[in-house]
Amino acid sequence: MAGKKNQKPDYEKMLRKAGVRITRPRRVIVDILAGTDDHPDALEIFRRASAVDPGISLSTVYRTTKLLEGLGAIHRHAFEGGPSRFEQAQGEHHDHLIDLDTGDVIEFKSERIEQLQNEIAEALGYDIIHHRLELYGRKR
Amino acid sequence: MAGKKNQKPDYEKMLRKAGVRITRPRRVIVDILAGTDDHPDALEIFRRASAVDPGISLSTVYRTTKLLEGLGAIHRHAFEGGPSRFEQAQGEHHDHLIDLDTGDVIEFKSERIEQLQNEIAEALGYDIIHHRLELYGRKR
């Protein structure tokens, strides 16, 4: 259920299409994001990028995540308490359960809940632009 | 549906019970929180408090909101993009729809959704400690 990302997204193609330059730092960062199913924050991406190319700066990580987010290529999640965490925008929409003890993120999906959300917004006279559903829990 | 807070909470009693001193700044801040049904942030509480007593500092607003949050007397909401906003912990649990154009917060409640959340957590082997459901939308 969780670690199911069908095919790696071709971020380089997305960058090219966006008309931005394909630089070494961007290639490294983008590869990291394309190659993981977890939800690293900027600092963690920076660490992983540094392991590949020690010259990459944290600023560039922030700039690149922001760029990719703007392209809709990745999603940013501001789970409570911590820094923003990122994940590929691949696959279907899902929500998150955050393990309060480990910080692990478990993805889940509920068609029923989505449906109910729409009904609620509808009843209130609103169109939902996006939503946030996060369950914070601990293992039973 | 929204502006329905049954009776003002007696925050002074809660403070006394918590064994902390009832100071003038606390009284002012607490009165503001007890007397509003909206979701002000720290700066807004500060502004309102300053109107009553110009001597109150922003630090004290932060300290007092944190104190009340610790007592379970108010809830803190970190809606996306902005600073934390607070509301009395009175009444039943509810979730929020945030008007992206105005910042207005509309409260709603869905027994069905809560139920589904529990089923999901259950299925994943987790106990939900708390959750966050926010709909971001604009008027239709």
Place this chain on the structure above:
DNA sequence: ATGCAATTGCAAATCGTTTGCAAAAAGAAA
């Protein structure tokens, strides 16, 4: 290869919030 705009790294700035500290106020005791 060349030239220029886009991108980088770095350091400094930003925003919301927290904290150290000395001065001020609460409230228990006398």
Place this chain on the structure above:
DNA sequence: TTTCTTTTTGCAAACGATTTGCAATTGCAT
């Protein structure tokens, strides 16, 4: 009410996450 001890305050400085200005570097169309 005066005194005493303790908590609380205001202020300014520190904080963590993120953004930004700028000069140096780089991608890439020519």
